[in-house]
Amino acid sequence: EAMLIDAGENDKGTLVQNYIFKQGIGKLKYVVGTHPDSDHYGGLDVVITKFECEKVLLPDYKRENVTSRDVYDAVEYKGYSVTVPKVGEKYMLGGAEVTILAPIHYDYEAKVNNYSVSLLVKHGNNEFLFTGDAEKEAEYDMVQSEVLSDVEVYKAGHHGSSTSSTEELINVVKPEYAVISCSLDNEYGHPHASVLNRFRK
Secondary structure (H helix, E strand, C coil): CEEEEEECCCHHHHHHHHHHHHHHCCCCEEEEECCCCHHHHHHHHHHHCCCEEEEEECCCCCCHHHHHHHHHHHHEEEEEECCCCCCEEEEEEECCEEEEECCCCCCCCHHHHHHHCCEEECCEEEEEEEEECCCHHHHHHHHCCCCCCCCCCCEEHHHHHCCCCCHHHHHCCCCCEEEEECCCCCCCCCCCCCHHHHHCC
16 A cells, blocks of 8 residues: 655655556555645646546645645546545554554644645554644644654654754654755755754754
């Protein structure tokens, strides 16, 4: 069974589609769009259109932009419905268990990153934490709600930006490995030195 979390920019949909096909995957049990920024929702419309998707999970937060409309149009075209994930819900994925951790609430105002769907994937004794682009406010809420614990792998929030991966979060999850997804020599300077120093500590 397979789950896809986000699908890159608008021009990456076919690339993601081809990659999934090359893994021998023809059906996606879960497709998760963490939040409606183009570098996360961008390729989802292609994936949703090209694959059988059992469940499409999107936060209860919409943006009036072409990227978002394309995703919802693809969902409608395929006759699917959107599932809004709720904190504490658990989904089975083969031998793994997926737990929804965030967004805990929806009053972050215009800070779209804080509405990111965050989830924990547990497989055997290993736990993997995905927080999308959740920033310090959403991370604080997760820490305060005590939904977090030690993990083996943490996909660093917001591409290694200094707005995420706070000391409070890192001290709670204590990851053995941190994976940072960002392009080489990107204009944002990701990953930020302060975040790398937090990980080193």
